[in-house]
Amino acid sequence: MKRILSLWSFLIFFLSGLGPSTALAADEYLLQPGDVLDVRVAGLPNLDRLVRIEGSGEISLPLAGRIMVAGMTLANGEDLIAGQMSRKIFTQRGINGDEALFAINADDISVEVDSYVPIYVIGDVRVPGSFDFLPGLTVLRVIGLSGGVGTPLALDQDMTPRIMQLRTRARALQAEIDTLETKIARLSAPVTPEGDAVAGADNSDATVSDVETSILSAQQSSAIIESAFLRNSKAAVEREIKILQDQLSREMEGEEVDKGEYDRLTKLRDNGLVPVDRLASARRAWLAASTRRLETAGELASLEREVGQIEFQLEEMFTKVDLERLDDLSDVLARHTQVSAEMVGVLEELQSLNAGFVVDEGGPAVNVTITRSDGQVIENAAQDDVAIQPGDLITVTLTFEQ
Numbered sequence: 001m002k003r004i005l006s007l008w009s010f011l012i013f014f015l016s017g018l019g020p021s022t023a024l025a026a027d028e029y030l031l032q033p034g035d036v037l038d039v040r041v042a043g044l045p046n047l048d049r050l051v052r053i054e055g056s057g058e059i060s061l062p063l064a065g066r067i068m069v070a071g072m073t074l075a076n077g078e079d080l081i082a083g084q085m086s087r088k089i090f091t092q093r094g095i096n097g098d099e100a101l102f103a104i105n106a107d108d109i110s111v112e113v114d115s116y117v118p119i120y121v122i123g124d125v126r127v128p129g130s131f132d133f134l135p136g137l138t139v140l141r142v143i144g145l146s147g148g149v150g151t152p153l154a155l156d157q158d159m160t161p162r163i164m165q166l167r168t169r170a171r172a173l174q175a176e177i178d179t180l181e182t183k184i185a186r187l188s189a190p191v192t193p194e195g196d197a198v199a200g201a202d203n204s205d206a207t208v209s210d211v212e213t214s215i216l217s218a219q220q221s222s223a224i225i226e227s228a229f230l231r232n233s234k235a236a237v238e239r240e241i242k243i244l245q246d247q248l249s250r251e252m253e254g255e256e257v258d259k260g261e262y263d264r265l266t267k268l269r270d271n272g273l274v275p276v277d278r279l280a281s282a283r284r285a286w287l288a289a290s291t292r293r294l295e296t297a298g299e300l301a302s303l304e305r306e307v308g309q310i311e312f313q314l315e316e317m318f319t320k321v322d323l324e325r326l327d328d329l330s331d332v333l334a335r336h337t338q339v340s341a342e343m344v345g346v347l348e349e350l351q352s353l354n355a356g357f358v359v360d361e362g363g364p365a366v367n368v369t370i371t372r373s374d375g376q377v378i379e380n381a382a383q384d385d386v387a388i389q390p391g392d393l394i395t396v397t398l399t400f401e402q
Helices: 007-016 074-085 139-145 160-188 206-270 276-352
Strands: 036-041 049-052 058-061 065-068 089-093 099-103 109-115 119-123 129-131 363-371 393-401
Touching (some): 058 074, 065 074
Antiparallel strands (some): 036 109
16 A cells, blocks of 8 residues: 555645755756756857757757767766867957967866756646756655645635535535444344344444434344244144144044944954944944044144244244345445445545545545656655656645545
8 A cells, every 4th residue: 555645744744844855966967858058168258058958968069069968967968068179279259350269178168057957746736837946856845836735726716615615515424424324333233032233333423323222222122022922922832732742642542442442343243242233332432533633633733834834924024124124224325325425525625625624534645756757756755755856747646535
């Protein structure tokens, strides 16, 4: 993650003037196209020249012609120019028309930089554009020359009403975001029959937090009561099932006994040993036992279906609650995303107006990138207050991290 200098730290750093400052060293700077050189010859003012280094990197001088100086230090360039000119004889005509010959001495030639190629500042500064380079310029001083961080504005434009409007909107949006986040915490807390609901998120708005906590508590209590009722009903039905199962077992045993008696009497009747009415009585007893067994089995099946329905109701109850909460949560999350996006837009406009609005310790931050004429790129240049070189492109970017 890039290291960036917060806007407030930047202002303190800039205004204090305590940041490191490294002036451009003449023995390190390499001449480049756009620089203007002041070439002087002692005693021969006619040879003095201000010459701009052309795009080809050359300069053109009397006697010496075209000389490539780009990419050299000033000292090396001076030596080269002096070496070229000192090999020449200069003829100077006097007032009376007489001509005099002068041999140019290399020690008589001096070369200085009259002006450097300008620097360029773009991005989130009040006055972007090109500026004359001066030795000793650093990133923070250049931003100061550019009017400070912010969006370019007309100097006579009063943005105070707009800033106040944006700050009011930002406060309203932040309040809505806080409310939505409290609702999200409540809707994300599971409602269980045991009552172990997740507590709502802390919120500076005690009223909203209390209301959401009360809603969560009510949902929890309702679920506990309903689930307890269903579970108690299920337990009661299961006790009835147990009784019927025991009764059915006894009735099946009785039915087997009555059937056995009927079968025994049937064999005896075939041998003429049992009267018909006794056999009929045994048959009625067997049929009655079979009927009781079937009725008990029917009741048992009905109760087992009731248990299944209670279990389904229990499962459905929490599924329905979860679906309703998920549906509500989806709506709240969508609104939270919408409000957050609007909040970002408001904060970006505020920071573009150089007017902060602090939210949860966040705030605008300044990042400075320098692109040199040789292609070198220096990131986070504001951190070390990097020294500026002629031809530098300084890009200032304001960002807001919430």
